[in-house]
Amino acid sequence: MFHISIIESIHPKALEYIDQHPEFSYEVIEDIDEKNLQTKLKDTDAIAIVTSKLSAKILENCKKLKIVSRHGVGFDNVDLDTLNKKNIPLTITIKANALTVAEHVFAMMFYFNKNLYAFDKSVRENKWDKLKKIDNNIIAINSELYNKSIFIIGFGRIGKELSIRCQAFKMDILIFDPFVNDEDVAKYKVKKINNIDEGLSIADYVSVHVPLTNETQNLININNLKKMKSNAFIINTSRGGIINETDLNFVLKEKIIAGAGLDVLSDEPPKSDNPLIKNPKVIFSPHIASHTKECWERHGKETVQNIFDFFDKSLDKKAIVNRAKIEL
Numbered sequence: 522m523f524h525i526s527i528i529e530s531i532h533p534k535a536l537e538y539i540d541q542h543p544e545f546s547y548e549v550i551e552d553i554d555e556k557n558l559q560t561k562l563k564d565t566d567a568i569a570i571v572t573s574k575l576s577a578k579i580l581e582n583c584k585k586l587k588i589v590s591r592h593g594v595g596f597d598n599v600d601l602d603t604l605n606k607k608n609i610p611l612t613i614t615i616k617a618n619a620l621t622v623a624e625h626v627f628a629m630m631f632y633f634n635k636n637l638y639a640f641d642k643s644v645r646e647n648k649w650d651k652l653k654k655i656d657n658n659i660i661a662i663n664s665e666l667y668n669k670s671i672f673i674i675g676f677g678r679i680g681k682e683l684s685i686r687c688q689a690f691k692m693d694i695l696i697f698d699p700f701v702n703d704e705d706v707a708k709y710k711v712k713k714i715n716n717i718d719e720g721l722s723i724a725d726y727v728s729v730h731v732p733l734t735n736e737t738q739n740l741i742n743i744n745n746l747k748k749m750k751s752n753a754f755i756i757n758t759s760r761g762g763i764i765n766e767t768d769l770n771f772v773l774k775e776k777i778i779a780g781a782g783l784d785v786l787s788d789e790p791p792k793s794d795n796p797l798i799k800n801p802k803v804i805f806s807p808h809i810a811s812h813t814k815e816c817w818e819r820h821g822k823e824t825v826q827n828i829f830d831f832f833d834k835s836l837d838k839k840a841i842v843n844r845a846k847i848e849l
């Protein structure tokens with residue numbers, strides 16, 4: 522019998538899934554205080570963790586721990602050095618959320634090109650023609666995704682799911698990712714661009730899907746934002762800090778670009794003096810691009826599945842973050 526400690530809550534269906542496996546027991550731990558976790562996790566075989574912190578102190582104290590399964594793809598809340606030292610794998614849920622984030626990008630693109638909020642307001646305010654006519658002349662403010670170009674920066678799991686959906690809308694898809702192989706470029710029918718400025722200067726929509734690293738911090742800044750078209754939009758569902766926020770605010774205010782969709786910010790929640798907050802050309806969401814009912818359930822089940830697969834010796838090695846650092 523192996524014991525799984527679940528820190529914070531996961532989807533009830535994932536708990537039911539453990540119940541169907543009598544060789545596993547579990548406990549949900551809601552008190553995430555470091556001292557409590559040090560005591561509670563001492564004899565556990567596996568940890569399933571959402572966003573709370575698994576410090577070196579806690580992990581050093583785990584005497585029987587064999588796997589940590591993170592619910593999600595980011596893992597900066599877990600002290601990886603200690604896990605490496607103890608030869609313990611850390612898994613992430615690589616299948617659960619890519620399509621969900623890709624859909625969120627579409628929600629933001631539609632926000633910009635279909636103007637539903639503005640049209641809704643015009644109907645409610647009894648101004649039926651407000652956005653349809655100027656001086657009795659018909660105008661059209663909406664536009665289509667059909668035939669538009671999208672520049673996807675970072676062609677990993679989310680970038681690929683996004684490209685599949687963009688194909689369905691018959692968009693031109695350009696990508697920038699120095700690590701992508703030619704097979705994937707052909708498989709997903711995208712055009713690889715080797716120079717970020719070139720993609721930014723062509724695209725109607727730019728969508729960012731790289732991890733935040735020293736290399737990607739401020740990857741998008743005033744120098745390359747200035748290359749974008751004045752009717753283009755940029756969307757970031759990746760991590761705050763990849764787009765320089767001061768520079769973004771500047772290009773929006775100066776009408777150098779048309780709008781920005783931001784699910785992520787360098788400070789979350791943002792400070793009240795963040796100038797982007799007052800900028801009407803930005804649409805925000807509070808880091809929820811992957812928070813759907815369906816995705817939450819998938820994450821929970823995959824978190825648990827990774828633990829089952831580990832003990833069953835059938836774990837997909839791609840799900841192990843520190844596979845290069847430990848002996849498997």
Ligand code: NAD
Nearest residue numbers: 675676677678679680698700730731732758759760810811
């Ligand atoms: P992934 O690891 O599958 O893909 C990242 C891609 O970025 C890889 O293909 C990699 O080669 C590429 N890359 C790395 N450095 C690059 C660089 N300097 N220039 C261009 N490309 C580079 O990750 P993913 O699952 O697609 O997720 C992407 C990011 O989205 C994650 O790092 C995470 O921070 C973020 N994310 C956000 C949410 C949310 O709720 N908003 C949810 C999931 C993931």
